[in-house]
Amino acid sequence: MATQNTKTLARLMMAPSVLLLLVWMIVPLAMTLWFSFQNYNLLDPSSDGFAGFFNYEFFYTDPAFFQSIWNTLVIVGGVLLITVVGGIAIGLLLDQPIFGQGIVRILVISPFFVMPPVAALIWKNLIMHPGYGVFADIANLLGLQPVDWFAQYPLFSIVIIVAWQWLPFATLILLTALQSLDSEQKEAAEMDGANFFNRFIYLVLPHLARSITVVILIQTIFLLGVYAEILVTTNGGPGYASTNIAFLIYRTALLGYDVGGASAGGIIAVILANIVAIFLMRAVGKNLDR
Amino acid sequence: MARSVTTGRKITATIVAWVVALIIFFPILYTIITSLKTEPEAIAGFNLIPSGTFENYINVQTQSDYLKPFMNSVILSVGSTILALIIAIPGAWAMAFSPTKRTKDVLMWMLSTKMMPAVAVLVPIYLLFRDFGLLDSRIGLTVMLTLINLPIVVWMLYTYFREIPGEILEASRMDGAGLWQEIVYVLTPMAVPGIASTLLLNIILAWNESFWSIRLTTTNAAPLTAFIASFSSPQGLFWAKLSAASTMAIAPILILGWFSQKQLVRGLTFGAVK
Numbered sequence: 001m002a003t004q005n006t007k008t009l010a011r012l013m014m015a016p017s018v019l020l021l022l023v024w025m026i027v028p029l030a031m032t033l034w035f036s037f038q039n040y041n042l043l044d045p046s047s048d049g050f051a052g053f054f055n056y057e058f059f060y061t062d063p064a065f066f067q068s069i070w071n072t073l074v075i076v077g078g079v080l081l082i083t084v085v086g087g088i089a090i091g092l093l094l095d096q097p098i099f100g101q102g103i104v105r106i107l108v109i110s111p112f113f114v115m116p117p118v119a120a121l122i123w124k125n126l127i128m129h130p131g132y133g134v135f136a137d138i139a140n141l142l143g144l145q146p147v148d149w150f151a152q153y154p155l156f157s158i159v160i161i162v163a164w165q166w167l168p169f170a171t172l173i174l175l176t177a178l179q180s181l182d183s184e185q186k187e188a189a190e191m192d193g194a195n196f197f198n199r200f201i202y203l204v205l206p207h208l209a210r211s212i213t214v215v216i217l218i219q220t221i222f223l224l225g226v227y228a229e230i231l232v233t234t235n236g237g238p239g240y241a242s243t244n245i246a247f248l249i250y251r252t253a254l255l256g257y258d259v260g261g262a263s264a265g266g267i268i269a270v271i272l273a274n275i276v277a278i279f280l281m282r283a284v285g286k287n288l289d290r
Numbered sequence: 291m292a293r294s295v296t297t298g299r300k301i302t303a304t305i306v307a308w309v310v311a312l313i314i315f316f317p318i319l320y321t322i323i324t325s326l327k328t329e330p331e332a333i334a335g336f337n338l339i340p341s342g343t344f345e346n347y348i349n350v351q352t353q354s355d356y357l358k359p360f361m362n363s364v365i366l367s368v369g370s371t372i373l374a375l376i377i378a379i380p381g382a383w384a385m386a387f388s389p390t391k392r393t394k395d396v397l398m399w400m401l402s403t404k405m406m407p408a409v410a411v412l413v414p415i416y417l418l419f420r421d422f423g424l425l426d427s428r429i430g431l432t433v434m435l436t437l438i439n440l441p442i443v444v445w446m447l448y449t450y451f452r453e454i455p456g457e458i459l460e461a462s463r464m465d466g467a468g469l470w471q472e473i474v475y476v477l478t479p480m481a482v483p484g485i486a487s488t489l490l491l492n493i494i495l496a497w498n499e500s501f502w503s504i505r506l507t508t509t510n511a512a513p514l515t516a517f518i519a520s521f522s523s524p525q526g527l528f529w530a531k532l533s534a535a536s537t538m539a540i541a542p543i544l545i546l547g548w549f550s551q552k553q554l555v556r557g558l559t560f561g562a563v564k
Contacts, residue, residue, distance in 0.1 A: 016381065
C-alpha cells in the first residue's frame with residue numbers, strides 16, 4: 001500500500017519533466033516531417049499541397065548538399081583530431097607537478113566559456129585579419145605575404161576557431177581521467193623499466209579510452225550543429241565553401257523561405273545525428289549499469 | 291641527486307605548461323588589451339601595451355545601449371535555469387530515491403532529446419513563434435532555453451541526488467523525524483551543493499547559447515550573443531569598441547566558469563566522467 005503511494009507520488013513528480021520533453025520532442029519534429037512532404041514557400045502562397053519526395057530530391061540534387069555534408073564532416077573530423085590529440089598532450093602536461101598549476105588550468109579552460117560569436121569575431125578580426133591581425137603581423141615580421149584566411153582557407157579557419165573553443169573541454173575531461181590513474185601503477189611501470197612511450201601506450205591510453213570516447217561523442221553532437229561561428233565569419237562562403245548542413249538548412253529556410261526544402265534537410269540532419277546518438281547512448285548507458 | 295632531477299623536471303614542465311597556457315589564452319588576453327586601446331591604436335599593428343583608455347567601454351554603452359542586451363542575457367540565463375530547476379528537481383528526486391525498472395530508460399530517453407539537432411526544428415519553431423507572437427520576446431526565448439537545457443538539468447541533479455545515501459533517511463525516520471523535518475533538516479542540506487552546481491553550469495550554457503538566441507530575437511529580447519553577432523558586418527573596423535563589448539560579454543561567465551571546472555566535467559559528460 002505504502003509502496004503504491006510512493007510510486008504514484010514518484011510518477012507525479014516526474015510528470016512535468018517527462019511531459020514537457022515529450023511535447024518538445026514530438027511536436028516540432030512531427031511538423032518538420034509534415035512540412036518536408038509539402039510544397040510550402042513563405043513568399044509564394046500559391047505553392048501548396050503534397051509534394052511527395054520532391055523536397056528530398058531537391059535537397060539531394062542541390063550541389064550544395066554534398067558540399068555541405070563534406071564540410072560538416074571536415075569540421076567535425078578536424079576539430080576532433082585537434083582537440084583529442086591536443087587534449088591528451090596538454091592533459092599529460094598539466095598532470096605533471098608544475099608551479100602555478102591552478103592559474104595554468106584556469107588559462108587553459110577559459111576559451112570554453114567564451115560565447116561562440118565573441119570567439120569567432122576575436123579570431124576573425126584581431127587574429128586572422130589579413131591586414132591588421134596578429135597572424136598578418138607575424139607574417140610581415142618574417143617577410144612573408146599575409147594570408148587572407150577566410151577567403152583562401154575558409155573551412156580551415158572555422159575548424160581552428162571551433163577547435164580553440166573545444167580544446168579546453170577535451171583537456172579538462174582527459175586531465176580528470178588522467179588524475180584518476182592509480183599512481184602506484186604508474187610507479188610500478190616506471191620501476192619495471194617501462195619508458196615514457198611504453199607507459200603511454202600500455203598504461204595511460206587504455207585508461208583514457210573511455211574518456212576519449214565520451215569526448216568524441218559529446219563534441220560530435222555539438223560540432224554537427226556549428227552555426228554562429230560560420231554566421232559571423234564567412235557567412236557560409238565564399239560560395240558554399242564553408243557551409244555545413246546546419247547552415248545550409250538555415251539558408252534554405254530563413255533566407256530562401258523554402259519551408260519544405262529546409263524541412264527535408266532537417267530530417268536528413270536528424271538521421272545523421274541519430275547515427276552518432278546511438279553510439280553515445282551505449283557509452284553513457286554502460287556507465288549507468290556500474 | 292634524485293631531488294635535483296625532479297626539480298629540474300618540474301621547472302621544465304612549468305615553462306612548457308605556461309607557454310602553452312598563454313598561447314591558448316592569448317586571444318582573450320589580446321581582446322582585453324585591445325579594449326583599452328584607441329581605435330587607431332587597435333589597427334596599428336601588434337602592440338601589447340595599450341594607452342589605457344576606458345573610452346570604448348563608455349562608447350559601447352552610449353552608442354549601442356549595451357545594458358539592454360546584458361540585462362536580457364542575465365534575465366534569460368538565470369530565468370530559464372531556475373525554471374528548469376523547478377521542473378526538474380521533483381523528477382530527478384523521484385528517479386534517484388524511488389527508482390523503478392524503467393527509470394534508466396526514462397533517463398536515456400531524456401538524454402536522447404538533447405541529440406536532436408536544433409536546425410531540424412528551426413522551421414516549425416520559427417513558424418510557431420511567429421504565429422504566437424513570441425519572436426523577439428524574452429518569454430519565448432526563456433521557454434526555449436529551459437527546454438533545451440532541461441535534460442542536462444535532470445541528469446545532473448539525478449547524479450547528485452543518487453549520491454545521497456538512503457540510509458540517512460531511514461536513520462532520521464527511526465529517530466522520529468516527520469516528512470517535513472526530513473526534507474528541511476536532512477535532505478535539503480545534502481541536496482543544496484548539487485543544486486547549486488547544476489544552477490551554475492546551466493547559467494553558463496544558457497548565457498552562451500548561440501543558435502536560438504540569435505535566430506529568435508532581433509532587438510527587444512536580444513541577449514549578448516545576438517548583440518555581438520550583429521557586430522560582424524556594420525561595425526567594420528571598430529575593433530576597440532568590439533573588444534570592449536566582447537570583454538564585458540564574456541567576463542561574468544568566465545569568472546563563473548573558473549569556479550565550475552568540476553561541475554563542467556560531470557555535467558557535460560552526464561556523469562560518465564567524474
